[in-house]
Amino acid sequence: MVNPARDTSIQGFITGDSYFVVNVAAEIPLHGSVNQLVVTDTLDIDFGSLDQVSSAEFKAITSNDFPADIRVQAYFIDNQGNRVEQLFDNEGIVLNAATLKSNGKTNPGVEKIDFIKFDKTRITNVLNSKKMVVFGYINTTDSDQKRSLWIYDTYGIGLKLGAILKVKK
Amino acid sequence: MEKHLVFLMMIWMTCKVSTLYSQDISSLHLQGTMPGTLLNPAMPLNKKINISLGSFAVAGGTNGPSVNEMTSKNQDGKRYLDIDKLNTNLDESHDIYATSNIRTIDAAVKIGSFVLMGGHGFRADANLRYTADLVNLASYGNAPYIGKTLELGPVADVMAYNELYLGAQKTSGRFTIGLKAKLLYGISNISTESSDVKFTTSDEYYQLQFKNNYILRSSGLLRYNGIDSITIDQSYISFDNLFYNNRGLAVDLGVAFQVNKNFLISASALDLGSIKWDFFPRKYSSIGTFSFEGVDLVDYIVDSTLSVKDTLLDLIKVKSEIETYSTTLNNTFTLGGRYTKDNWNFNLLYMMRNQYGIRNHALSVSVLRKIWVFDLGIQYRLAKNDYSAIGFYTKLNLGPFAAYIGADNVVGMFKPLDSKSASVRFGSLLQF
Numbered sequence: 001m002v003n004p005a006r007d008t009s010i011q012g013f014i015t016g017d018s019y020f021v022v023n024v025a026a027e028i029p030l031h032g033s034v035n036q037l038v039v040t041d042t043l044d045i046d047f048g049s050l051d052q053v054s055s056a057e058f059k060a061i062t063s064n065d066f067p068a069d070i071r072v073q074a075y076f077i078d079n080q081g082n083r084v085e086q087l088f089d090n091e092g093i094v095l096n097a098a099t100l101k102s103n104g105k106t107n108p109g110v111e112k113i114d115f116i117k118f119d120k121t122r123i124t125n126v127l128n129s130k131k132m133v134v135f136g137y138i139n140t141t142d143s144d145q146k147r148s149l150w151i152y153d154t155y156g157i158g159l160k161l162g163a164i165l166k167v168k169k
Numbered sequence: 170m171e172k173h174l175v176f177l178m179m180i181w182m183t184c185k186v187s188t189l190y191s192q193d194i195s196s197l198h199l200q201g202t203m204p205g206t207l208l209n210p211a212m213p214l215n216k217k218i219n220i221s222l223g224s225f226a227v228a229g230g231t232n233g234p235s236v237n238e239m240t241s242k243n244q245d246g247k248r249y250l251d252i253d254k255l256n257t258n259l260d261e262s263h264d265i266y267a268t269s270n271i272r273t274i275d276a277a278v279k280i281g282s283f284v285l286m287g288g289h290g291f292r293a294d295a296n297l298r299y300t301a302d303l304v305n306l307a308s309y310g311n312a313p314y315i316g317k318t319l320e321l322g323p324v325a326d327v328m329a330y331n332e333l334y335l336g337a338q339k340t341s342g343r344f345t346i347g348l349k350a351k352l353l354y355g356i357s358n359i360s361t362e363s364s365d366v367k368f369t370t371s372d373e374y375y376q377l378q379f380k381n382n383y384i385l386r387s388s389g390l391l392r393y394n395g396i397d398s399i400t401i402d403q404s405y406i407s408f409d410n411l412f413y414n415n416r417g418l419a420v421d422l423g424v425a426f427q428v429n430k431n432f433l434i435s436a437s438a439l440d441l442g443s444i445k446w447d448f449f450p451r452k453y454s455s456i457g458t459f460s461f462e463g464v465d466l467v468d469y470i471v472d473s474t475l476s477v478k479d480t481l482l483d484l485i486k487v488k489s490e491i492e493t494y495s496t497t498l499n500n501t502f503t504l505g506g507r508y509t510k511d512n513w514n515f516n517l518l519y520m521m522r523n524q525y526g527i528r529n530h531a532l533s534v535s536v537l538r539k540i541w542v543f544d545l546g547i548q549y550r551l552a553k554n555d556y557s558a559i560g561f562y563t564k565l566n567l568g569p570f571a572a573y574i575g576a577d578n579v580v581g582m583f584k585p586l587d588s589k590s591a592s593v594r595f596g597s598l599l600q601f
Contacts, residue, residue, distance in 0.1 A: 049476075059374055161466055162374030164312045 030151040034068070035143035039136045045076075047127055055123060055166045058116040063109035063158035064095035067149045070157070071095070071137040076129035085125035087132075088116060095157065097141045104150050109158065197516045197535045198546045198562045198575065200507060202598050203275040206286065208503060208518075209437035210336055210347030211423030214277055214284055216600035221275040221288075224596025228577065232529075232552075233263025236586040239304075252308040259301040266296045266524065272596070277338075284338035286349065291331055291356075294499055296525050298324035298364075306368070316372035322364035322383055326525040327390065328496065329356040330444060331411055336421070347423040347437075353498075355415025355444040357390040360496050361525075366455075377461040379485055384454045386494050388415060388446035393453050393489060396482050417444030419498055433507045440498040452492045459484050499524050512539040514546075535562070542566050550577055558590060571598040 003010055064070055073092030076085040086092075093114055098106035118126065140149055196208040203221035205212040233239075234254075241251040275288030302319035311319075336349030365382040385391070392400045419442025425435040461484050505518040514537035522529045535548035546562035562575035574595040581588030 061374055159466065160374045160463070162376070162463070164315075164375070166312075167310075 032148050033140045033143040033146055034138055035140070035146075037138040039138065041134050042077075043132045043134065045129065045132045047129075050123075050165075051127055052167045053123055053165045054120055054168050056118040057164045058118070059162045059164075060093065060114045060116060061111050061158070061160040062093065062095050062114070063111045065098050065106055065109045065155040066140075066151065066157070067097050067100055067106050068138050068140040068143075069094065069097045072134070073137075074132050074134045076126050077131040077133060078128055079130055084129050085122055088114075092135070092137075098155075100141060100149070105152065106155065111158070196594070197505075197518055197533060197548060198514075198537050198544065198564070199573065200516075202571075202600065203277060203286075203288070204272075204594075204596065204598075206275070206277070206336070206338075206347065206349075206423075207270070207272075208439075209423040209425065209435050209505070210286070210349045210421045211338060211345045211425040211437065212347070212435060213340065213345050213425060213427075213433075214279055214338070217279045218599070218601040219277040219279070220599040221272060222597045222599065224272040224275075224594070225269075226271075226592070226594040227267075227269040228590070228592030229265075229267040230578075230581075230588070230590025230592075231263060231265045232589070233265070233299075234259065235589055238587075250304070250308050259304060262298055262300045264296055264298045264524075264527070266294070268292075268294045277336075282340040284347075286336035286338070287334060289331065289333050291329075293327075293329040293356075294524075295327045296324075297326075298527075302368075311368075311370045311375075311377075315370045315375060318367050318369045320366070321368050322366035324361045324364045324525070325359050325385070326361055327357065327359040328444075328499070329358070330354060330415070330417070331356065332419070334421075343427040345425040345427075347421070347425075349421040351419040351421070351442065353415075353417035353419055353442065353444050354412045355388065355417060355446055355448070356411065358386070358388040358415070358444070358446050358496060359391050360386045360446075360494070362386060374463070376463065377481070377484075379459045381455040381457060381459065381485065383456070384452065386446070386492075387451050387453070389449045391451070391453075393451075393487060396485055396487075414448035415444055415446050417495075417498075418442050431509050433509075435503070435505045435507075437501075437503045439501040439503070441500050443495050443497045445493060445495045447493045450491060450493045452490045452494070453487055454490075455485055455487045457486070459486065513537070514539075516548075535560075537562065544573075546575070548577070552590075560592075569599055569601050571600070572596070573598070 003012060071092050071094050072088070074087035075083045076087070078084045095109075095112070098109045100106055141147065196204055199205040200208075200212050201215040203214070203219050204224055206214070236248075238254060239250060240248040241254070242248055270290055270292050272288065272290040275286070275290070277284050277286040300320050300322070303321045303323060306314070306319055306321065331354045332351045333354075334349045334351040336347065338345055338347040362384040363382050365380075367380040369378045369380075370376075371378065390401060392402045394400070419440050421437065421439045422441070423435065423437035425433060427433050461481060464480060499522060501520060501522045503518060503520050505516065507517075508515040514535075516533075516535040516537070518533045518535075520531045520533070522531075529552075531550055531552045533548055533550045535546055537544055537546035539545075542565060544562070544564035544566065548560040548562065550558040550560065552558065557580055558578040559580065560575060560577040561579055562573070564571055564573035572595075574593070576582060576594070577592040578588060578590050581591040582593075585591060
């Protein structure tokens with residue numbers, strides 16, 4: 001604010017070096033649908049500290065607040081870029097879309113429990129990998145009928161992962 | 170009827186002998202000399218001048234499984250906890266103990282029916298109590314205990330001190346009473362005041378939780394820098410501190426009754442007193458609930474410096490304070506009988522020792538035979554989980570000079586890894 005004390009004895013000048021700074025935040029509502037959207041990311045990994053593990057069983061508790069079916073799979077890649085292992089069995093872990101209420105918002109996502117077993121061979125493959133490529137396959141509810149839905153910032157995906165590790169003697 | 174009563178009494182005594190303790194049972198054969206007054210200050214002395222020089226007694230053992238009952242050797246010859254052996258050998262908790270009593274000199278002068286005594290000794294006791302849950306967790310991990318709560322808190326107690334005493338015996342008729350008043354100087358101490366550590370692995374996604382009420386005190390011995398960095402600092406145990414800090418007082422009381430020419434019964438209460446620890450007295454406490462909900466999975470994958478181990482080690486908070494404190498001594502109560510006939514000596518001793526708050530019982534019988542210049546004895550001690558403690562005793566008498574050695578568990582000396590206990594006592598005597 002220029003002259004915030006409103007002191008009329010102060011004379012101010014605008015010169016060629018003067019400027020205004022304005023911060024603007026915009027909240028854009030997300031309304032639409034996605035069909036067969038695939039998102040992916042590649043992460044550098046190093047599980048060297050787990051080399052004493054001979055087998056493992058993971059317990060994954062997932063929940064999905066979005067009005068979208070989400071399927072997640074991750075692949076472990078070695079130095080040569082070869083796929084040596086995958087995180088989840090078959091096509092991956094499926095997070096079913098949260099059910100819609102009459103006001104267009106979703107009910108809180110229902111927790112789903114999956115057990116993922118890694119035997120000695122799979123553990124070795126993971127330990128030898130250097131990167132993990134994560135894929136997400138997304139279809140909003142009724143996207144095949146091009147039904148647009150609201151997406152709110154209160155939505156989220158929950159993942160709680162526990163592990164039982166068997167270590168070498 | 171009387172026979173039945175005696176028989177029932179013996180059964181009762183055997184049942185009462187539920188836990189182990191062996192300290193000073195080898196003193197049975199030293200009645201009539203200064204080491205005998207360590208067991209009972211009223212034990213009548215044989216001579217006018219009685220001196221014990223440089224006696225040494227040490228004992229150690231466990232009321233749990235022996236080393237061989239818990240461990241096996243791998244191909245490299247190194248010992249490891251053998252989980253196949255554990256289940257059959259563990260109770261709820263067990264103790265490992267060690268104790269020593271090193272006497273520099275004990276002396277007494279007998280003047281008529283009155284005896285004046287004095288002496289010095291360095292005494293040390295240590296006891297470690299561990300729970301079966303702790304051993305099982307170390308052996309099997311926490312996977313078998315998902316959804317269960319384990320009690321892990323170990324109890325560590327150590328006490329080392331010097332004692333200087335003056336004492337007296339007075340005989341009146343068939344009765345002899347004895348008293349020793351002791352001035353104590355503590356050297357080092359570890360005292361577990363509270364040992365509640367409950368560990369739970371949640372069955373949701375295996376979160377970990379500790380519910381602690383653990384308080385441990387130490388004077389000049391234990392240093393806590395972290396869960397994985399606990400050190401025993403012996404630098405403070407020096408001659409500078411032997412007779413300066415950590416003062417305490419204690420008494421030994423005893424009574425003996427000469428039933429007839431051959432039969433003597435006695436009772437004693439030993440080490441009734443306490444020490445106030447004021448030399449670097451530290452109080453370590455961990456009180457509260459500490460939960461480990463896990464680490465952020467994405468952070469863990471992308472951040473190679475993130476350590477689950479470090480996160481776990483930082484989980485339990487320990488508060489360190491400076492605060493003086495007092496501990497009571499491990500007091501002992503004895504009840505004994507001695508029957509003497511010709512060159513034979515028969516002894517029976519019941520001992521109850523309050524070892525860091527736990528009462529330990531032991532029942533011993535012994536036979537002593539004088540042959541030429543030797544006193545030769547054998548003894549048997551009955552205690553919890555330890556039924557094979559057969560000991561020996563030998564004393565060489567050369568005029569006023571005598572030297573002795575005794576052990577409570579001969580088998581244990583030759584097979585220490587299979588034994589539950591071992592002890593040895595030796596020293597020399599002068600009596601005029």
